[in-house]
Amino acid sequence: MPFWQNRSSSCIQQQSLIVNTHLLFPHDHSLSIVRLKQVYKILQYIEAYQEEHKLGPMPIILCGDWNGSKRGQVYKFLRSQGFVSSYDTAHQYSDSEEDAHKWVSHRNHRGNICGVDFIWLLNPNKSRKPLKTSWNEAVFGIIKYLLLQVASLSEENAFALLKADSPDDQITYSSFCQALCQLGMVHPDRLNSEEIKDLWSEADHDGDDIVDYKEFQRCIWSPTCCSQEEEDDTEIDISDGSLVTFEANDEAFGFTVKEAVLFPPEVEKGMWPENYSLSDHAPLTVVFSPVRMPCSPRTPRTP
Known part of the structure; x- marks a missing residue:
């Protein structure tokens, strides 16, 4: 999607990618892997689309009902890929447990209130793990x-x-597959045989065809899928239309989050007003502002 930046008498067209989605509702624990895989496919498609169309560095915005909170693996997976929650960024909320329930956006059919609606932002200055690495870590977390x-x-x-x-x-590949079946994770829309082999290769760190207790602790019991560390990014606000020059190979345009608001106001305090019947979701509105920023080298796409 193009956006326009005035420069005196002319306009410069910049580009961004915007994706909207609605992930599967978590009817039971076994469906967590399905939601995670849906996000994995979205990110795979974005990488392939950028490569196919030879797109340069640009901001990526993911919107929608993610049917998962800040405590879930989908949230952690996206954070490990450099995405930030626009609402949490605007309100300076962290990924901590303390900040996990400060706002809600949905009252589901079970009567539970939760924060599941996100507008995610990935700027071109964010370093990212290889996508498959983040995926494997998130699956081990599940x-x-x-x-x-x-x-x-x-x-x-x-x-x-x-x-x-x-x-x-020691864990063998056969016993590993058997355990995944017992946990309900082996299914075409969950984990297929190729993905299981990738997980096994990640767990079998020394490549000796077995996973010992130390490897089990490192990859399965203590997976490293965690929040992306915030960086000290140098950004120059260009929303006033001032002249900006930069080297295309070194810098690109991204967004800062100027404002993010949920309605009705009660949901911003973690409460759902009983008299609110317009929807079972609280609309989220985010205002972005274009900025100039250095680019982070893109990690080669994994098949």
Whole structure:
């Protein structure tokens, strides 16, 4: 999508990518992987689209109902890819547990109130992990959640489940696949055979065809999918139409979040007014302003 920047008597056209989506509702725990995979496919498509059309660095905006809160793996996955929540950025909320429930945007059919509507922003100055790396880390996070929270297993018992009848306290590929089936993660719209092999390669760090206890701890029990560290980005506001010159290879245009508002006002305090019947979602409005910023080198696309 183009946006226009005035420069004296002329206009300079810049580009941005905007995607809108609505992820699957989490009817049960096994569908967490489905929502994560939906986001993975969106990001894969964006990478392929940029490559196919030879697009230069530009801001990317993802909008929609993500059917998951700031505590979920979808949120962590997008953060690991450099995206920021526009509303949280505008209100200076962090990724901490303390800030996870300061606002809500939806009352679902079960009567629960939660924050699931996001407008995500990725600027061209953000460094990003390889997409497949972030995906694997997020999947391991879901595996741990299913083992710990759903199956109520301790670390030792989780390892025992994954190794099944394998000798010498080690997980084999066969026992790993068997455990994923038990956890309900093996299905064409969840994990396919190729994705399971990728996970196994990530877990089998030394490539000896087994996963020992240390590798289990490193990849499965303590996955590193976490929030992208904020950087000290040098940005120059160009919203007043002033002349800006830059080297195309070094700099690009992005956005800063000027304002973000949820309606009705009560939802910004984590409450849902009983007399609000216009929708079961609170509309989110974000105002962006174009800025000039240095580019971060793009990570090569993974197949």
